[in-house]
Amino acid sequence: MRNTAKITTAVLAAGALTLGLSACGSEQDSGSDASGPLTVAATATPQGQILNFVKDNLAEKAGLDLEVREFTDYVTPNTAVQQGEVDANYFQHQPYLDDFNKKNGTDIVAVPGATVHLEPLGVYSQSVKKLDELKKGATVAVPNDTTNEARALKLLEANGLITLKSGAGYAATPKDIESNPKDLQFKELEAAQLPRSLADVDASVINGNYALEADLSPAKDAIAAESPKDNPYGNFLAVKKGNEDDPRVKELAKLLTSPEVKKFINDEYDGAVVAAF
Numbered sequence: 031m032r033n034t035a036k037i038t039t040a041v042l043a044a045g046a047l048t049l050g051l052s053a054c055g056s057e058q059d060s061g062s063d064a065s066g067p068l069t070v071a072a073t074a075t076p077q078g079q080i081l082n083f084v085k086d087n088l089a090e091k092a093g094l095d096l097e098v099r100e101f102t103d104y105v106t107p108n109t110a111v112q113q114g115e116v117d118a119n120y121f122q123h124q125p126y127l128d129d130f131n132k133k134n135g136t137d138i139v140a141v142p143g144a145t146v147h148l149e150p151l152g153v154y155s156q157s158v159k160k161l162d163e164l165k166k167g168a169t170v171a172v173p174n175d176t177t178n179e180a181r182a183l184k185l186l187e188a189n190g191l192i193t194l195k196s197g198a199g200y201a202a203t204p205k206d207i208e209s210n211p212k213d214l215q216f217k218e219l220e221a222a223q224l225p226r227s228l229a230d231v232d233a234s235v236i237n238g239n240y241a242l243e244a245d246l247s248p249a250k251d252a253i254a255a256e257s258p259k260d261n262p263y264g265n266f267l268a269v270k271k272g273n274e275d276d277p278r279v280k281e282l283a284k285l286l287t288s289p290e291v292k293k294f295i296n297d298e299y300d301g302a303v304v305a306a307f
Contacts, residue, residue: 067095068278070267071107071119074100075242076295076303077265080146080286081120083294088285094278102222104175105130111270112136118279120146120286121239123263125177125200133176137271144267144283147295148304149238151178151185151263152252156228161189161254166212168232174218176201181256181263182235183207186214189254242302249301264306 072078081098089096099116101107107119108130122130124140131138158164172182180202186192193209194202204216219227224236225244238248248255256263267283269276285291287307295305 067097068282069097069099069116071099071101071110071116073121073239075239077120084285088290092281092285094281104221108138111138118267118269120267123265125262129176138268139271141267141269141274141279141283144286145264145306146266146286148258148261148264148306150248150256151181151235151237152241152248153233153235153254154228154246154251155233155253157232161191164212164232169215169217171217171219171224171227171231171234173221178221178237179203185256247302258304
């Protein structure tokens, strides 16, 4: 049921990409060719799968020529939009985008009405079946990008393992931990590496798309998972500012939030991915 899409684009170094924005980003015209195909960058699972469902089942009837380009990291899809290499992307939530724009001087925005799904963040382990079984000094791997690291820490806090300092928000790091009764040690890794870390750590907090690619089910395999209620981490369609009214973008936003896509998400992911519309 979880047929992982083929990954076609290599991971690029974040530092080099940030330099590339300085050199190239300011020279790009925010306008796009509304007469050509709409090219969308996405991580493979589930975003690429959802986009390919739209491409194969809905786009032609709607008169939309859709191209999907898959990436393996959380940096390249935004730099590609900023530099005009693709028209849009679909892989991120608002706290991550806000942090990315602030750090890189980019002007990427969410497309109104195009929040598609939530991937509950989960804690996974090969050595324990419950969080309270983690031993003193256990090592926990967490995502190393700012917002997802904070999200991981908040999940651990919600399950009673740590307490964050008052006011620790979407940029919280292990330095913001006020109480850590089990003296947990944190290993910060690129999000895509987290599933592979399971053999080397006591537990790992893994983003939903990478869990799915590793054939892990947040609904069945996670020993703790985020609640979807009032969750700010819904994934949406995003474009460079000024392209929100591109008729192709509007059409894709409509298709991505259609009853057909909601049914696809419900049928395909069995609760591991939740429709946000």
